[in-house]
Amino acid sequence: xxxxxxxxxxxxxxxxxxxxxxxxxxxxxxxxxxxxxxxxxxxxxxxxxxxxxxxxxxxxxxxxxxxxxxxxxxxxxxxxxxxxxxxxxxxxxxxxxxxxxxxxxxxxxxxxxxxxxxxxxxxxxxxxxxxxxxxxxxxxxxxxxxxxxxxxxxxxxxxxxxxxxxxxxxxxxxxxxxxxxxxxxxxxxxxxxxxxxxxxxxxxxxxxxxxxxxxxxxxxxxxxxxxxxxxxxxxxxxxxxxxxxxxxxxxxxxxxxxxxxxxxxxxxxxxxxxxxxxxxxxxxxxxxxxxxxxxxxxxxxxxxxxxxxxxxxxxxxxxxxxxxxxxxxxxxxxxxxxxxxxxxxxxxxxxxxxxxxxxxxxxxxxxxxxxxxxxxxxxxxxxxxxxxxxxxxxxxxxxxxxxxxxxxxxxxxxxxxxxxxxxxxxxxxxxxxxxxxxxxxxxxxxxxxxxxxxxxxxxxxxxxxxxxxxxxxxxxxxxxxxxxxxxxxxxxxxxxxxxxx
RNA sequence: GGUCGGGUGGCCGAGUGGCUAGGCAGAGCUCUGCAAAAGCUUCCACAGCGGUUCGAAUCCGCUCUCGACCUCCA
Numbered sequence: 001x002x003x004x005x006x007x008x009x010x011x012x013x014x015x016x017x018x019x020x021x022x023x024x025x026x027x028x029x030x031x032x033x034x035x036x037x038x039x040x041x042x043x044x045x046x047x048x049x050x051x052x053x054x055x056x057x058x059x060x061x062x063x064x065x066x067x068x069x070x071x072x073x074x075x076x077x078x079x080x081x082x083x084x085x086x087x088x089x090x091x092x093x094x095x096x097x098x099x100x101x102x103x104x105x106x107x108x109x110x111x112x113x114x115x116x117x118x119x120x121x122x123x124x125x126x127x128x129x130x131x132x133x134x135x136x137x138x139x140x141x142x143x144x145x146x147x148x149x150x151x152x153x154x155x156x157x158x159x160x161x162x163x164x165x166x167x168x169x170x171x172x173x174x175x176x177x178x179x180x181x182x183x184x185x186x187x188x189x190x191x192x193x194x195x196x197x198x199x200x201x202x203x204x205x206x207x208x209x210x211x212x213x214x215x216x217x218x219x220x221x222x223x224x225x226x227x228x229x230x231x232x233x234x235x236x237x238x239x240x241x242x243x244x245x246x247x248x249x250x251x252x253x254x255x256x257x258x259x260x261x262x263x264x265x266x267x268x269x270x271x272x273x274x275x276x277x278x279x280x281x282x283x284x285x286x287x288x289x290x291x292x293x294x295x296x297x298x299x300x301x302x303x304x305x306x307x308x309x310x311x312x313x314x315x316x317x318x319x320x321x322x323x324x325x326x327x328x329x330x331x332x333x334x335x336x337x338x339x340x341x342x343x344x345x346x347x348x349x350x351x352x353x354x355x356x357x358x359x360x361x362x363x364x365x366x367x368x369x370x371x372x373x374x375x376x377x378x379x380x381x382x383x384x385x386x387x388x389x390x391x392x393x394x395x396x397x398x399x400x401x402x403x404x405x406x407x408x409x410x411x412x413x414x415x416x417x418x419x420x421x422x423x424x425x426x427x428x429x430x431x432x433x434x435x436x437x438x439x440x441x442x443x444x445x446x447x448x449x450x451x452x453x454x455x456x457x458x459x460x461x462x463x464x465x466x467x468x469x470x471x472x473x474x475x476x477x478x479x480x481x482x483x484x485x486x487x488x489x490x491x492x493x494x495x496x497x498x499x500x501x
Numbered sequence: 502g503g504u505c506g507g508g509u510g511g512c513c514g515a516g517u518g519g520c521u522a523g524g525c526a527g528a529g530c531u532c533u534g535c536a537a538a539a540g541c542u543u544c545c546a547c548a549g550c551g552g553u554u555c556g557a558a559u560c561c562g563c564u565c566u567c568g569a570c571c572u573c574c575a
Contacts, residue, residue, distance in 0.1 A: 028575095029575075030575095031575075032573080032574080037575090038575090040574090040575055041575050042575085043575065044575045045575080047575095072573085174504080174505090174570075174571090175504065175505070176503085176504060176505095176570090176571075177503095177504090180503050180504070180571085181503085181504095181571070225573075246575065247574080247575030248506095248569075248570080248575080249569075249570070249574055249575065250574075250575070251570075252504095252570060252571070253570095253571085253572085254573095254574085276575095277575070278506090278569090279568090279569070279575075280575085281568075281569095284567065284568065285567095285568075285569095286568080286569065286574090286575095287575090288574060288575090289573085289574070290572095290573090290574080320513085323513075323514065323515090323523080323524070324513080324514055324515085325514090325515075328506095328507085328514080328515095329506090329507080329568075329569085330513085330514085331512095331513070331514090332513095333512070333513075335511090335512045335513075335525075335526085336512065336513040336514085336524095336525085337513090338512095338525070338526095339512070339513060339514095339524055339525030339526075340513080340524075340525080341525095342524080342525060342526095343523090343524045343525065344524095346524090346538095346539095347524095349538090349539095350539095390515080392514065392515050392516095392522085392523075393515060393516085393522075393523085395515095395523070395524080396514095396515065396522050396523035396524080397522090397523085398523090399522095399523055399524065400522090400523075403539085403540070403541090406538095406539055406540070407539085407540060407541095409539080410532085410538095410539055410540065412532095412539080412540055412541085413540095466534090469534080471534065471535075474534095475535075475536080478536080478537085479536090482536095482537080487537070487538075488537080488538090489537065489538045489539085490533075490536095490537080490538080491538090491539090497538090499538090
């Protein structure tokens with residue numbers, strides 16, 4: 001069964017065929033590190049991490065490039081721009097690299113918390129100024145860009161005239177036509193520099209107060225907002241590569257402009273499959289700075305944002321995102337996150353138990369029907385993934401198996417109800433799908449080993465108390481551990497297990 | 502205003518023209534010293550109005566309604 005992905009370019013699900021199998025090139029637009037990442041940012045990075053993981057699982061050799069945008073306007077959050085310009089002392093002045101460093105670290109920390117695999121290459125915009133300038137020079141030389149007062153603009157009208165005839169008009173990705181845009185595009189500053197208001201900047205002349213600036217053939221300035229991705233994608237993935245991903249809000253203008261730039265430079269549509277994840281909403285609205293409804297990841301993890309009734313762990317958030325298909329909006333609420341938290345715990349408890357079992361292959365199934373059902377649930381996992389990464393269905397099937405696993409554990413079903421070979425298959429596949437593909441892991445705090453030892457000791461004391469019918473003591477241990485978020489469970493066979501809330 | 506996408510049970514979310522995911526919450530039962538956990542059972546649905554069809558939540562039309570993009574944006 002082949003993998004099918006929804007291609008925004010063609011507006012349909014398409015069978016994924018790499019240009020040079022088994023190699024796959026994938027570019028995903030990374031963060032702008034001028035501020036801290038929020039919940040909304042988590043979605044693309046987790047979505048494309050799962051795609052990356054699935055491609056690896058499918059045997060492809062993937063080069064996954066995810067950039068860091070560290071060039072542009074830089075203002076520390078909450079500080080007014082005037083402060084930076086007026087302050088004289090160097091340490092009081094905004095040092096862009098300091099911010100870049102700070103937020104890059106925070107971003108990497110968050111990615112790690114989410115158990116996102118690091119990309120193969122993580123290029124920075126500031127590290128590729130030369131490539132960007134070269135690209136701009138090429139576009140000018142080909143006649144699709146012009147200089148105006150120290151800035152360089154892309155000539156969208158001309159591009160459209162030429163490439164519309166080649167069935168690649170400007171607007172091909174976002175489904176817009178240029179005439180509409182000419183009517184609706186808002187007025188921006190320095191509009192008069194442009195030949196036309198739909199033109200976009202490749203290079204901007206730096207005003208005096210602009211801190212980040214580089215020398216260029218057009219004077220001191222900084223790159224436009226779209227050229228970095230074109231330059232870095234071309235450099236590391238070639239003129240044409242397989243997958244270009246990002247959030248839906250980047251489709252226009254960002255990706256549209258990338259297509260135009262890259263096509264002029266490389267004479268090819270840069271990517272074959274354009275994959276866009278939908279937004280995370282909060283009370284039905286997209287989470288974004290302009291709506292003032294942003295929950296930063298660090299706030300999410302420690303519960304410090306006023307909208308949050310509690311903290312949510314990174315795996316809870318990851319699982320929350322995986323419970324929906326990436327192309328739909330996903331609505332955030334405390335209720336929804338709490339549901340995910342509980343569900344994930346139930347899933348992982350069952351999974352961890354199953355993982356620790358050893359099954360013998362040579363027993364026959366007494367319950368043939370259940371045996372077959374279990375196999376079906378497992379067999380459907382790849383089918384769901386291949387259907388445009390329907391992780392929601394994958395998760396649903398995992399939950400179908402949870403009661404069966406727990407029934408085996410609690411001896412509600414006999415050990416030989418299901419064939420040993422089936423259990424081995426289920427076990428192996430769940431390890432692949434839960435850990436490798438979905439990237440879920442059991443979260444552990446610091447000093448977990450010591451903590452476990454302490455709990456085991458308390459569990460022993462409680463056992464002894466119970467044996468002596470000293471329920472006051474046994475309940476005290478259980479209840480106080482519960483208050484600390486550690487749950488004691490008396491198993492059927494007299495053993496005791498515990499989980500961390 | 503232009504372009505596009507939605508409206509599914511208390512909440513979050515899959516979904517196919519007929520067999521009505523899954524999670525959380527609720528109810529009942531089993532197990533249990535009690536509790537929790539676990540298992541079993543169960544309630545609650547497809548925005549509205551028409552139409553196509555033997556049959557539609559799923560196709561078509563209209564209405565209402567929400568949102569996204571058009572500006573940096575995941």
